[in-house]
Amino acid sequence: MDVERIKFERIGGFAGIRIAADFELGDLSEEQTRTLVDLLDNLDFAELPENLISDSTASDQFTYTITVEAEEWQHTVVTGDSPADEKMQELLDLLNRLARTKVRKH
Amino acid sequence: MHKHSPILCIVPPHMLKEIATNGSETQKKMAQDTINASTILRAERLKMAEFGAVFKTAIAKAAGDGKERIVYDAKNGSSLPGTIARREGDGPSADVAINEAYDGSGVTYDLFKDVYNRNSIDGSGMRLDSTVHYQKGYDNAFWDGKQMVYGDGDENLPVSERLFNRFTIALDIIGHELTHGVTQFEAKLVYSQQPGALNESMSDVFGSLVKQYQRKQTADQADWIIGEGLLTANVNGIGIRTMKAPGTAYDDPVLGKDPQPAHMKDYVNTIGDNGGVHINSGIPNHAFYLTALELGGYAWEKAGQVWYTTLRDKLTERSNFQQCASLTYQTAGELFGAGSLEQQAVKNGWAGVGLSVDGSTTPPEPGGCLESLLRLLGAAPAR
Numbered sequence: 001m002d003v004e005r006i007k008f009e010r011i012g013g014f015a016g017i018r019i020a021a022d023f024e025l026g027d028l029s030e031e032q033t034r035t036l037v038d039l040l041d042n043l044d045f046a047e048l049p050e051n052l053i054s055d056s057t058a059s060d061q062f063t064y065t066i067t068v069e070a071e072e073w074q075h076t077v078v079t080g081d082s083p084a085d086e087k088m089q090e091l092l093d094l095l096n097r098l099a100r101t102k103v104r105k106h
Numbered sequence: 107m108h109k110h111s112p113i114l115c116i117v118p119p120h121m122l123k124e125i126a127t128n129g130s131e132t133q134k135k136m137a138q139d140t141i142n143a144s145t146i147l148r149a150e151r152l153k154m155a156e157f158g159a160v161f162k163t164a165i166a167k168a169a170g171d172g173k174e175r176i177v178y179d180a181k182n183g184s185s186l187p188g189t190i191a192r193r194e195g196d197g198p199s200a201d202v203a204i205n206e207a208y209d210g211s212g213v214t215y216d217l218f219k220d221v222y223n224r225n226s227i228d229g230s231g232m233r234l235d236s237t238v239h240y241q242k243g244y245d246n247a248f249w250d251g252k253q254m255v256y257g258d259g260d261e262n263l264p265v266s267e268r269l270f271n272r273f274t275i276a277l278d279i280i281g282h283e284l285t286h287g288v289t290q291f292e293a294k295l296v297y298s299q300q301p302g303a304l305n306e307s308m309s310d311v312f313g314s315l316v317k318q319y320q321r322k323q324t325a326d327q328a329d330w331i332i333g334e335g336l337l338t339a340n341v342n343g344i345g346i347r348t349m350k351a352p353g354t355a356y357d358d359p360v361l362g363k364d365p366q367p368a369h370m371k372d373y374v375n376t377i378g379d380n381g382g383v384h385i386n387s388g389i390p391n392h393a394f395y396l397t398a399l400e401l402g403g404y405a406w407e408k409a410g411q412v413w414y415t416t417l418r419d420k421l422t423e424r425s426n427f428q429q430c431a432s433l434t435y436q437t438a439g440e441l442f443g444a445g446s447l448e449q450q451a452v453k454n455g456w457a458g459v460g461l462s463v464d465g466s467t468t469p470p471e472p473g474g475c476l477e478s479l480l481r482l483l484g485a486a487p488a489r
Binding site: 011012013014015016017018056057058059060061062063081086089093096097100103 | 242243251267269380383
């Protein structure tokens with residue numbers, strides 16, 4: 001999959017503060033791009049279900065929405081905290097840090 | 107029973123080791139015997155201490171004090187609950203987050219037990235489980251349906267970039283999360299739209315009351331800030347929310363501006379945040395604050411009693427703000443008498459946020475999503 005763009009949004013949580021950013025992969029460093037693409041490949045992101053949130057009794061958890069866009073293709077996944085997959089956790093952590101850096105710069 | 111030389115019993119272990127190596131044959135033997143006896147004694151003392159803690163908990167439970175806490179350490183991972191770090195009756199840890207979670211859940215338990223006669227989250231002595239050090243750089247705390255979970259904030263970022271401190275730092279956050287558990291066992295308010303905002307508000311109300319109860323503050327002395335101390339010095343803000351003046355807790359280039367309304371005329375229609383559960387909770391939060399301030403004294407005594415009884419006995423899964431206003435008014439009448447000052451204060455509290463307790467006031471027609479979004483962005487005037 002030739003990823004061009006990633007859209008990330010984190011909402012909810014105890015603070016209820018939204019953090020969101022769009023990333024053109026061409027604007028990121030080579031290392032960041034490689035890490036992101038590797039994580040998406042390892043997760044088999046394109047095959048993930050659109051909704052990974054299951055627990056309805058939880059409160060104050062984050063909701064993450066990740067949209068990955070390639071030429072003539074896109075896939076969105078919505079997930080919450082405590083994802084079973086460590087790679088997903090790494091992806092969320094990286095996107096969250098990149099989003100905060102981007103918001104800070106603007 | 108072991109025999110000890112009275113002299114060797116007070117000799118420090120490092121010295122005993124020296125004697126056991128370098129002394130005469132008799133001295134060597136005596137020293138070695140003492141080392142062996144001390145080892146056995148230490149093991150016995152440890153067993154006794156463990157037995158004592160278990161015994162103490164059992165006695166306390168039998169006597170009706172069902173407070174039982176366990177704090178786990180996730181060690182920056184995602185697995186819950188993690189490794190046991192402190193049990194009920196254990197002494198303080200060297201880790202501040204562990205102690206804050208332990209002490210905070212204890213004070214929260216005490217408020218519900220001492221003031222509202224509620225035995226823990228489920229009313230039947232449910233153990234209070236908390237996990238600290240959840241993940242790395244995790245800016246959040248949550249209730250997962252079974253336990254409380256706390257992140258360390260931005261501990262993995264350079265100091266100059268940190269926005270959040272550890273989430274156990276504020277007692278009201280601990281009270282907030284634990285109250286989600288109480289709501290889960292009582293009104294079961296669904297976590298969406300107005301019922302979800304009421305769910306959030308109940309957590310803020312009792313979170314703040316836990317802090318006031320610990321500090322022994324009256325309503326006019328309390329700061330009514332939720333998450334005081336959570337934001338670092340890099341953020342322009344006093345906390346995450348304020349029940350006294352919703353919408354003014356922070357205004358920051360990175361975090362944005364506190365979006366909470368204090369009145370129904372500013373109700374925010376949004377699909378994000380489960381329909382704005384952390385946003386519109388500012389309205390019932392402020393109603394509670396106004397009620398408590400009018401009543402004066404300790405807020406947990408009268409206003410808190412009205413809200414707690416309403417949460418326990420009257421609210422249901424789909425209750426909205428209007429129903430909460432009417433039901434708290436009804437409860438105040440039952441607890442303190444129809445037409446009492448307490449009932450009048452509840453009525454005035456809700457009137458202050460644009461809601462009539464008898465439902466006679468038609469709440470302003472909420473605007474559409476676009477208008478709400480524009481208002482949040484400051485591109486449309488507040489109505």
